[in-house]
Amino acid sequence: MFKYQFDWSIVLSGKYFEWLLSGLYTTIQLSIVSIIFSFLLGLLIAVMRMSNIRPVRWFAHGYLEFFRNTPLLVQIFFWYFGSYKILPAVINDWLNRTNFEFGAAVIALTIYTSAFIAEDIRSGVRSIPREQLEAARSSGFSYVRSMQYIILPQAVRITIPPLINQFLNLTKNSSLAMTIGVMELTYQARQVESYTFKGFEAFTAATLIYVVISLVITVMVTYYDKIVLSPMKAR
Amino acid sequence: MITFKGVHKWFKDLHVLNDINIHVNQGEVLVVCGPSGSGKSTLIRTINKLEPINQGTLIVDGMDLSDSKVDINKLRAEIGFVFQQFNLYPHLSVMRNITLAPIKIRKMSKRDAESQAMTLLERVGLVEKRNAYPTQLSGGQQQRVAIARALAMKPRIMLFDEPTSALDPEMIGEVLLVMKDLAQSGMTMIVVTHEMGFASEVSDRVVFMDDGRILEEAAPDEFFKNPKHERAQQFLKEVLSPMH
Numbered sequence: 001m002f003k004y005q006f007d008w009s010i011v012l013s014g015k016y017f018e019w020l021l022s023g024l025y026t027t028i029q030l031s032i033v034s035i036i037f038s039f040l041l042g043l044l045i046a047v048m049r050m051s052n053i054r055p056v057r058w059f060a061h062g063y064l065e066f067f068r069n070t071p072l073l074v075q076i077f078f079w080y081f082g083s084y085k086i087l088p089a090v091i092n093d094w095l096n097r098t099n100f101e102f103g104a105a106v107i108a109l110t111i112y113t114s115a116f117i118a119e120d121i122r123s124g125v126r127s128i129p130r131e132q133l134e135a136a137r138s139s140g141f142s143y144v145r146s147m148q149y150i151i152l153p154q155a156v157r158i159t160i161p162p163l164i165n166q167f168l169n170l171t172k173n174s175s176l177a178m179t180i181g182v183m184e185l186t187y188q189a190r191q192v193e194s195y196t197f198k199g200f201e202a203f204t205a206a207t208l209i210y211v212v213i214s215l216v217i218t219v220m221v222t223y224y225d226k227i228v229l230s231p232m233k234a235r
Numbered sequence: 236m237i238t239f240k241g242v243h244k245w246f247k248d249l250h251v252l253n254d255i256n257i258h259v260n261q262g263e264v265l266v267v268c269g270p271s272g273s274g275k276s277t278l279i280r281t282i283n284k285l286e287p288i289n290q291g292t293l294i295v296d297g298m299d300l301s302d303s304k305v306d307i308n309k310l311r312a313e314i315g316f317v318f319q320q321f322n323l324y325p326h327l328s329v330m331r332n333i334t335l336a337p338i339k340i341r342k343m344s345k346r347d348a349e350s351q352a353m354t355l356l357e358r359v360g361l362v363e364k365r366n367a368y369p370t371q372l373s374g375g376q377q378q379r380v381a382i383a384r385a386l387a388m389k390p391r392i393m394l395f396d397e398p399t400s401a402l403d404p405e406m407i408g409e410v411l412l413v414m415k416d417l418a419q420s421g422m423t424m425i426v427v428t429h430e431m432g433f434a435s436e437v438s439d440r441v442v443f444m445d446d447g448r449i450l451e452e453a454a455p456d457e458f459f460k461n462p463k464h465e466r467a468q469q470f471l472k473e474v475l476s477p478m479h
Contacts, residue, residue, distance in 0.1 A: 135322035138283050139336040139388065140312030149335060154326050 007198055011205040016192045020202075023188030024209055030102065030184055031171040031213070034109040038170060039163075041110060042117025043156075047147055049122055060118070067115040073176055075112055080104040080180040105177035113170045120162040124155035157225070164221045168214050175210075185209060236261045236392060236423050237282060242291035244277060244447075251277045252288070253447040264424045266434040266455070269444035270470060275427045278444065279394050282425065283314045296391055312340055315385030319397040321377040323369035323384070329356070330365045333384045341388065348387070355383040359413050375406030379413055386417075393417065395426040431474055435459050443467045 010016045048060035067075070080101065084092045095103055128151055136146035156163075178187035189206035193199040237259040244252035251274045259265050267275045280286040282295055284307050293300045298310055323332050333355060334348035343351070356362045359379040369377055378398055385393060395414065399407040411433050418424055418437045428434065434441050434455055441458040443451040443466075450464045462468045 129322075131318065131320055131322045132324065134285055135316075135318065135324070138285060138311050138314070138316040139384075140308045140310075140340050141336065142308050145339065149339065150324055154324075157326065 004200070006201065008201055010196055010198055011192065011201045016196065016202075019188045019192055020185065020205055020209070023183060023185035023206075026102075026183055027171070027174055027185040028213070030105055030109070030174045030177060030182065031167075034106050034113065034170055034174065035167050037106065037110040038113035038117055038166075041114035042121055043152065045114060045118035046121040046125065047144070047152075049118060050125065052143070064115045064118060067111055068119075072108065072112050072173055073179065076105060076108040076176055076180060079108045083107075101177070101180050101182045104180060105174070105182050109170055109174060109177070112173070113166055116169075117163065117166050120159050120166065121152070121155055124159035125151055127158055128154050160221060160225045164218055167217050167221070171213055171217065172210065236263070236296060237425070238292070238294045240292040240294075242281070242288050242293055244281065244286065244289050251447050252281070255291070255449060257442065257449070257452070259423065259425060261423050262421045263440065264418045264422075264426065264438045266438040266441045267425065267427045267444060268429060268431070268434065268441065268470070268474075273444040274447040275444050276396050279396050279425055279427050282392070282394055283311050283316055285316075308340075312336070312388055313391045315382075315388060315390035315393040317378070317381050317385055317393070317395045317398050319401050321369070321374070321381045321401075323377055323381055325369050327368075328365070329361070329367050329369070329372075329380050332369070332380060333387045336384070337387050351387060352383070355386055356380075358386075358416070359383050360409075373406060374402045375409045378402065378406075378410045382410075382413055382417070392423045392425070395424065395428065397427050397429070399428065399430055429474055431459070431471070443470065445470075 011020060045060050045063060048056050049064065051057050051060070083104070084095070087095075132150055132154070133146055136150040137143070141149065174184060175186035177184055178190065181187075185206050189202045192202040196202070237257070239255045239257045242252055242255040243250070253274075255278065257265070267278060269275050277286055281288050281293060281300075284300055288300070295310065296313055298305045300310075323329075324335070327335065330349065330352055333352040334343075334345070337343040337348040337351065338345060353362065353365070356365055359382060361376060361379055361383070364372060364376060364380070369380070372380065382398075398414070399410050402410065407430070411430060414424075414426070414433065415437050426433070426438070436455075438455050441451075441453060441455050442449055443458070443462070443464065445466045451458065451462065451467045453463075458467070459471065462471055
């Protein structure tokens with residue numbers, strides 16, 4: 001009977017360890033950049049979704065339905081294979097000279113996740129009493145400024161638990177970027193497997209690394225929540 | 236300073252303001268009273284356009300509110316509004332609650348805004364609470380901070396929408412004292428309230444409303460001693476009876 005020889009040393013040191021490490025580095029980069037952009041874009045879409053101006057509201061609604069209801073993998077392929085056909089040559093040249101795979105993955109992850117974040121923030125905004133908006137407006141703040149200084153800061157604090165969820169999803173979803181050749185953690189684990197046939201070790205290592213990343217995100221956001229939020233909740 | 240001419244407002248079929256005519260001079264203190272649902276809160280909320288009017292003319296500080304060219308944010312910055320439920324910003328400290336609008340709207344420096352806030356906190360007796368958050372304060376303290384927040388914009392008019400109705404009885408006095416002090420400093424004020432003691436002591440005129448109409452408008456002495464309208468007599472009896 002075939003007997004599998006475990007060899008953990010290959011993922012703990014040497015060339016393959018370095019591959020995994022560089023994959024981890026790319027995953028972190030991809031996740032952080034996409035988290036920041038998707039959060040900002042999510043805020044913008046949430047505000048547009050609640051706008052008094054109908055076409056703006058409709059656009060945001062269409063955006064949400066469109067990007068929430070199509071598979072992320074299709075969106076990644078669209079931005080990677082499809083977008084250069086509609087972009088001007090100048091931009092394409094620039095993208096080709098820089099890291100196009102990485103850029104396409106950031107665009108896809110950002111847009112996809114921002115749709116979910118926007119909905120979470122919107123429900124956070126709806127839980128803020130409308131008197132808060134009245135108080136801000138009667139001080140002379142415009143609608144947008146009221147949102148910026150008074151409503152959104154409160155709504156985002158309330159939205160932190162679902163936001164952690166979206167950030168974790170984004171980090172895990174970033175593994176799909178391997179399909180367009182972004183050399184992130186999953187891609188590298190796959191490489192290690194192809195070269196060594198040690199699939200169990202390689203993917204166990206990758207799994208553990210994903211768990212650690214997720215825990216770090218959770219701890220960081222919760223810590224922020226405790227420090228910033230506690231005075232507001234105190235009674 | 237504030238002029239209502241034939242103002243009407245409807246909420247669907249409900250005629251909430253029915254032919255309102257009032258004129259308030261600079262430095263005057265007007266108390267608006269009446270049973271709940273009489274339209275007095277709606278009336279005060281039309282003055283800074285939290286509620287738009289449907290018909291008539293409303294001129295505030297020389298600006299016609301029906302004119303679409305009026306910059307409503309600019310007008311609101313000149314009008315302080317104090318709510319029944321205080322509506323402080325719970326995510327900001329007392330200090331930030333007071334300095335936010337002066338810094339962002341009046342473009343005051345942080346230092347100037349904070350020193351002004353300290354003066355105002357002294358005036359409402361809450362200097363030691365400057366770093367507290369609203370939820371750590373009692374209702375009376377929150378309302379005094381709300382008044383300081385409104386005053387920080389150096390408003391030309393102050394509007395009070397039942398400022399003591401949400402307070403425990405023992406806290407009403409501290410808020411009324413701040414308002415009285417403000418009235419004596421010459422501020423133009425419109426106050427919706429059931430505090431008849433405040434009305435008789437501090438106000439220049441009392442307006443009595445019922446069913447969206449102004450039924451009586453008189454000097455406080457005259458209104459309390461000799462109310463003409465039957466509904467006003469009945470209202471005063473109900474409001475004042477616990478004391479007798």
